[in-house]
Amino acid sequence: MDGGVKKSGVTSSQVARRAGVSQSAVSRTFTPGASISPKTREKVMAAAQELGYRPNAIARSLITNRSRIIAVVMAYLENLFYPDVLEELGRLLVKENYRLLLFTGHMDRDSDPVFDQLMQYRVDGIILASTTLSSHLSEECATAGIPVVLFNRTTERDAVSSVTTRNREGGRRIAEFLIAGGHRRFGYISGVESSSTNRDRFAGYREALAEAGHDDIVIGVGNYDRAEAEAAAREMFSRPDRPDALFVANDHMAVAVMDVARYEFGLSIPNDLSIVGYDDVGPARWASYGITSMSQPMKRMVEATVNILMGQISSGEIEAEHRILSGDLIVRTSARLPKTGVVEIDGRRIYKPGKS
Amino acid sequence: MDGGVKKSGVTSSQVARRAGVSQSAVSRTFTPGASISPKTREKVMAAAQELGYRPNAIARSLITNRSRIIAVVMAYLENLFYPDVLEELGRLLVKENYRLLLFTGHMDRDSDPVFDQLMQYRVDGIILASTTLSSHLSEECATAGIPVVLFNRTTERDAVSSVTTRNREGGRRIAEFLIAGGHRRFGYISGVESSSTNRDRFAGYREALAEAGHDDIVIGVGNYDRAEAEAAAREMFSRPDRPDALFVANDHMAVAVMDVARYEFGLSIPNDLSIVGYDDVGPARWASYGITSMSQPMKRMVEATVNILMGQISSGEIEAEHRILSGDLIVRTSARLPKTGVVEIDGRRIYKPGKS
DNA sequence: CTGAAAGCGCTTACAG
DNA sequence: CTGAAAGCGCTTACAG
Numbered sequence: 001m002d003g004g005v006k007k008s009g010v011t012s013s014q015v016a017r018r019a020g021v022s023q024s025a026v027s028r029t030f031t032p033g034a035s036i037s038p039k040t041r042e043k044v045m046a047a048a049q050e051l052g053y054r055p056n057a058i059a060r061s062l063i064t065n066r067s068r069i070i071a072v073v074m075a076y077l078e079n080l081f082y083p084d085v086l087e088e089l090g091r092l093l094v095k096e097n098y099r100l101l102l103f104t105g106h107m108d109r110d111s112d113p114v115f116d117q118l119m120q121y122r123v124d125g126i127i128l129a130s131t132t133l134s135s136h137l138s139e140e141c142a143t144a145g146i147p148v149v150l151f152n153r154t155t156e157r158d159a160v161s162s163v164t165t166r167n168r169e170g171g172r173r174i175a176e177f178l179i180a181g182g183h184r185r186f187g188y189i190s191g192v193e194s195s196s197t198n199r200d201r202f203a204g205y206r207e208a209l210a211e212a213g214h215d216d217i218v219i220g221v222g223n224y225d226r227a228e229a230e231a232a233a234r235e236m237f238s239r240p241d242r243p244d245a246l247f248v249a250n251d252h253m254a255v256a257v258m259d260v261a262r263y264e265f266g267l268s269i270p271n272d273l274s275i276v277g278y279d280d281v282g283p284a285r286w287a288s289y290g291i292t293s294m295s296q297p298m299k300r301m302v303e304a305t306v307n308i309l310m311g312q313i314s315s316g317e318i319e320a321e322h323r324i325l326s327g328d329l330i331v332r333t334s335a336r337l338p339k340t341g342v343v344e345i346d347g348r349r350i351y352k353p354g355k356s
Numbered sequence: 357m358d359g360g361v362k363k364s365g366v367t368s369s370q371v372a373r374r375a376g377v378s379q380s381a382v383s384r385t386f387t388p389g390a391s392i393s394p395k396t397r398e399k400v401m402a403a404a405q406e407l408g409y410r411p412n413a414i415a416r417s418l419i420t421n422r423s424r425i426i427a428v429v430m431a432y433l434e435n436l437f438y439p440d441v442l443e444e445l446g447r448l449l450v451k452e453n454y455r456l457l458l459f460t461g462h463m464d465r466d467s468d469p470v471f472d473q474l475m476q477y478r479v480d481g482i483i484l485a486s487t488t489l490s491s492h493l494s495e496e497c498a499t500a501g502i503p504v505v506l507f508n509r510t511t512e513r514d515a516v517s518s519v520t521t522r523n524r525e526g527g528r529r530i531a532e533f534l535i536a537g538g539h540r541r542f543g544y545i546s547g548v549e550s551s552s553t554n555r556d557r558f559a560g561y562r563e564a565l566a567e568a569g570h571d572d573i574v575i576g577v578g579n580y581d582r583a584e585a586e587a588a589a590r591e592m593f594s595r596p597d598r599p600d601a602l603f604v605a606n607d608h609m610a611v612a613v614m615d616v617a618r619y620e621f622g623l624s625i626p627n628d629l630s631i632v633g634y635d636d637v638g639p640a641r642w643a644s645y646g647i648t649s650m651s652q653p654m655k656r657m658v659e660a661t662v663n664i665l666m667g668q669i670s671s672g673e674i675e676a677e678h679r680i681l682s683g684d685l686i687v688r689t690s691a692r693l694p695k696t697g698v699v700e701i702d703g704r705r706i707y708k709p710g711k712s
Numbered sequence: 713c714t715g716a717a718a719g720c721g722c723t724t725a726c727a728g
Numbered sequence: 729c730t731g732a733a734a735g736c737g738c739t740t741a742c743a744g
Contacts, residue, residue: 028714054472059736064738090458102456
């Protein structure tokens with residue numbers, strides 16, 4: 001099926017011949033830190049320029065056993081949080097002289113074809129965003145000496161490195177905020193129920209509500225998906241005991257839920273219903289939404305991810321590392337305000353209970 | 357700086373020894389269509405399984421002169437149109453057994469470092485979305501036998517393949533729609549002024565307006581950027597001759613412009629101002645916006661792109677090909693309706709002048 | 713600093 | 729169908 005002929009490009013031997021030096025000299029010229037005299041280098045560079053030579057990264061990888069490629073697996077890109085992450089990852093990886101091989105879709109089952117491809121390309125590291133690895137696959141990576149970092153997700157056994165934020169505290173903070181705002185009936189629209197982010201956010205929310213004597217939470221399942229969140233919202237808003245305070249597990253869904261509330265049920269936000277989201281992603285900030293949201297410090301999360309990877313690649317030590325960052329509850333207009341605790345810092349309004 | 361040791365993985369020779377066959381036999385087992393007896397294959401497969409062998413794609417590339425990697429360059433991902441494209445590209449490329457190497461950022465200048473990397477990895481094809489290549493660089497690709505496809509953009513000289521939609525007709529259609537809607541003062545917020553999409557959309561819009569006797573168009577520059585579009589909108593809405601019909605060059609900006617109109621200027625849409633966008637991307641469909649927009653058939657565009665690439669890779673013929681698709685003017689609530697011409701097809705409302 | 717040589721892990725004529 | 733051998737384009741001891 002591949003009948004075509006790709007011209008095979010200029011090689012180091014051709015450059016060597018042209019420059020009147022050995023092939024090794026050409027190689028050294030393009031290897032930072034290699035021992036080469038200025039004069040030889042100059043001859044080589046001239047010949048390379050004339051011929052349009054570029055070292056073949058594939059051949060280099062074969063020798064060095066380093067591809068300088070990082071695989072990034074993202075389950076989906078509809079949620080703008082992830083494109084933002086991807087762009088930042090690209091920026092940082094390029095700075096470290098690494099390339100980014102992108103896979104979309106999940107990696108849940110064992111012996112996934114996507115996983116096979118990662119291994120075949122001998123990637124130097126793997127970043128998994130919004131998805132996790134089976135314990136079997138992560139073991140295989142460890143055996144192969146390939147560092148893996150989970151982004152915005154963890155596994156129970158802590159066996160694989162991860163970068164997350166304090167989701168449980170975030171859930172608590174949201175509950176405290178809504179309680180302080182004088183709400184009485186609390187609702188939750190969940191993400192993917194088995195995900196660590198969802199479990200932690202909900203656990204914190206429920207705990208703090210329970211401590212304040214609120215044991216009944218109206219729950220809908222959104223699976224981090226717009227359509228499912230909308231369906232869950234419709235059902236929830238049709239109930240006689242419709243909540244007046246609703247925590248939606250991320251902004252991607254919160255935006256959709258807000259539209260359902262306003263345009264399908266005619267609810268006034270935040271008068272009839274307060275909505276709080278998570279991530280502080282683009283649309284949450286748009287004037288039409290103004291969603292009060294727990295932020296995740298995306299740039300610092302990406303930085304930590306690249307950091308862990310680079311550290312493990314250069315040290316060869318693959319020990320699970322867990323970086324846990326903190327966000328803030330960014331206060332906008334989608335939820336009723338408590339009397340105290342909202343402060344302004346650097347032009348952003350933030351909820352810090354105990355302060356006023 | 358790379359002190360680490362990556363275990364070098366199981367090789368075909370190791371599998372061969374274990375299976376009691378030659379290394380060639382192992383290779384043939386993993387080469388579809390190669391001549392190998394079922395018995396040998398079975399022995400090899402068993403040994404491979406035990407050892408956890410996976411063919412080294414890097415080594416294979418070196419021989420076959422095919423990396424099975426396609427480079428995708430996307431200038432930015434903030435506009436959800438592009439993440440959508442990326443996800444669809446990933447789906448299609450994986451189906452063709454290709455990998456996707458992602459680069460974000462522009463490729464405008466000659467001898468770009470990003471371009472160097474593409475060449476060093478000997479990618480089999482390049483897709484450029486929302487950015488173009490200098491003529492010098494595209495020549496170099498042609499020389500190297502690497503097919504390039506511009507996605508949603510063209511160059512003047514037609515020298516490099518492209519997939520676009522009829523942007524000029526789209527601009528015309530929008531003008532016709534707004535004229536038929538009885539508007540009197542027309543505005544335009546542009547994309548990147550040098551881009552072919554922007555030029556074509558505006559050219560069609562202006563032509564059709566001129567034909568109807570409307571020669572004055574109030575123009576703002578948005579550069580396909582939210583913040584710039586907002587600034588342009590503010591200036592435009594402050595003018596005494598504020599338009600009552602506004603074409604914003606894509607939905608990504610239209611959403612922002614709409615928020616400025618409603619929340620900063622208290623304009624009622626579409627009563628005070630009609631807004632039409634382009635792309636028919638996610639947020640345009642959200643209830644808070646409901647933007648009337650020229651659609652671009654994203655999936656078919658991606659399909660055409662992959663198609664061109666696969667054709668050129670397998671034939672070895674790199675002749676510029678241009679696929680031009682059509683979209684529809686999807687009618688929602690952000691613009692006043694004409695008396696006739698809006699029809700409903702498959703549950704979507706579309707403007708087809710001449711029909712009712 | 714430099715060159716000759718070995719070798720990375722494969723594919724692919726070639727001969728049997 | 730099978731194996732021995734050459735070779736893809738590099739890096740990297742090794743010896744000078």
